[in-house]
Amino acid sequence: MGNLSTPISVQKLQTALHAKAKAEAGYRFYALYDKIYREDVLAHAYAQCRSNRGAPGVDRQDFAAVEAYGVQRWLGELALALRQESYRPEPIRRVFIPKANGKLRPLGISTLRDRVCMTAAMLMLEPIFEADLPSEQYAYRPGRNAQQAVIEVEERLHRGQTDVVDADLADYFGSIPHAELMLSLARRxxxxxxxxxxxxWLECPAEETD
Structure with missing residues (x-):
């Protein structure tokens, strides 16, 4: 997510979560919610979302509007809503992006408020589930890329591992069964x-506003 460096306080928290998950494969985390609305976590989540830019959601609020309002004030109100458990996500704004084959690809755009909250949750959850992933898995992982995957494939080919499965999953993220996903999350x-x-977030409706 851009070239932002993670604040030391957030790094320490992530390192502790990862170490606990790595040391105890069966450990289930029971006190994470209050960490999502920590001031440093929300501030870093906002900075990450800001660096990614992105279009506004259904409320049409953009980063300029947040900054005119006051970022600290805006984040403070989000933290309060999370702490009081009154936070509710807005519907997802759905737009359609043209593909090279002439078809349209649906794209869901959450509000900035929801994106910041999701990113804060990701900052806490990612170190935990990273501990469970095998070393040869490269997709959608921090610090890993396609070039590294190609190098590993070459090394395995040189070792005589020549069986290859070529698969392309259509609409993978849009077809994940929510109940099974929640069970996987509850494992940790x-x-x-x-x-x-x-x-x-999974149950958010989509609105076509354009």
Missing amino acids: IVDRRVLHLIQM
Whole structure:
């Protein structure tokens, strides 16, 4: 997510979560929710979203509007809503992007408020689930890229591992069964408030506003 460096305080928290998950494969985390609305975590989540830019959601609020309002004030109100458990996500704005083959690809755009909240949750969850992933998995992982995957494939070919499966999953993320996803999360997370957050995001309706 851009070239932002993670603040030391957030790094320490992520390192502790990862170390605990790595040391105890069966450990289930029960006190994560309050870390999502920590001031440093939300501030870093906002900075990451800001660096990614992106279009506004259904409320049409953009970064310029947030900065005119006051970022600290805006983040403070989000933290309060999370702490009081009054936070509710907005519907997802759906737009259609033309593909090279002439078809349209649907794209869901969350509001800035929801994106910041999701990013804060990701900052806490990613170190935990990273501990469970095999070393040869490269997709959608921090610090890993396609070039590294190609190098590993070459090394395996040189070792005589020549069987290859070529697969392309259509609409993978849009077709993940939510119930099974929540069960997978619950394998590591027992904090009901975190699970409720994720469930709300999964159930967000989409609105075609354009």
